[in-house]
Amino acid sequence: MRFWKWFVLAIIVVSTLGVLSSVVQGKQLVFGYIMPGSDPWYAYARDGFLLAAQKRGVNVIVLNSDYDQQKELANIEDLITKKVDGINLFSFNPDGAQIAAQKCNAAGIPLTVEMSHIAEGPGKVVCDIEFDWVRLGEMIAEYIAEHYPGEKVLEITGLIGQGPIDMLLSGLTGKMKELGKNELIGIHPADYNREKAMNVMQNMLQSGQEFTVVHVSNEDMAMGVLQVLKDAGKLNNPIKVISNNGSPEGLEAIKNGELQATVSTSPGVEGVVCFEALYRHVMGEKVPEKILIPMIWITKENVDQAVAWKADEKAIELVYQTFEEFKK
DSSP states (O other): OOHHHHHHHTEEOOSOOOOOOOOOOSOOOEEEEEEOOOOHHHHHHHHHHHHHHHHHTOEEEEEEOTTOHHHHHHHHHHHHHTTOSEEEEOOSOHHHHHHHHHHHHHHTOOEEEESOOOOSSSOOOSEEEEOOHHHHHHHHHHHHHHHSTTOEEEEEESOTTSHHHHHHHHHHHHHHHHHOSOEEEEEEEOTTOHHHHHHHHHHHHHHTOOOSEEEESSHHHHHHHHHHHHHHTOBTTTBEEEOSBOOHHHHHHHHTTSSOBEEEOOHHHHHHHHHHHHHHHHTTOOOOSEEEOOOEEEOTTSGGGOOOSSOOHHHHHHHHHHHHHTTO
16 A cells, blocks of 8 residues: 555544635735754755645744744744744644643634644644654564564664653553563663764663664664764674664665664655645634654665655645545
């Protein structure tokens, strides 16, 4: 089954779907887009959002929170003051997403949250667009159990305390315990920073702890880990590396046999979906309360099936078709 069929089937529709209202007359729509940091994933997601906005003739104010909770809050308040027509928040903290929802609700500004996992509370969002983070962790555990049974595993992860990472780790540790095929020797945060990931790997090699499989929570960090292992003469002999995201850099590492496997997803498509959910809501159409972006395992054997990170016209048209499916 192709990715886009999976995409349609992976949507969780919680609300009743309606009909698009008439176009807003005499007003240039302005949306706010808040990104959490400078990681390449966030840039591709932003660019997908901007491409979709250009297609619809919507202006966008882009703000970066630089992994700072107070700056994220200031960005929300700034956009509310500017009276934008809608906000898309890519947060790094579930509580921050909930606070943003409360503030936007009070201001009457629709809010979509992107890959953020909003905490419980009174704040409501138009749509929550993310992955099934727990399932992603389970997928990683299952892959390791199938391909490397009996081997010891190291986890180099992103930001501990960030909702998606906490959920991924929950799925990973729970499924590993259930399967009983591998031992997880440690979970080390590297904050989505390549240099920090390299330092973690260097320290682990020097520690003398035994492990032969490493999962790294994104490929920007994984590239640093691969370099450390290559320099130490331990890459694939005995230490294998898997990751997730399916970045252009990661796919090249898959092709040349350095990275063993990754989970392919597309931040560009993600950005287009976020824009369309917000735009269609503003235009009067009912949209799902939650959309889960599908995930596909990629190895050297099926690397050609990976989903491109950069959104293009074809991706936009396919997202349009997906939203039309909601009406059926």
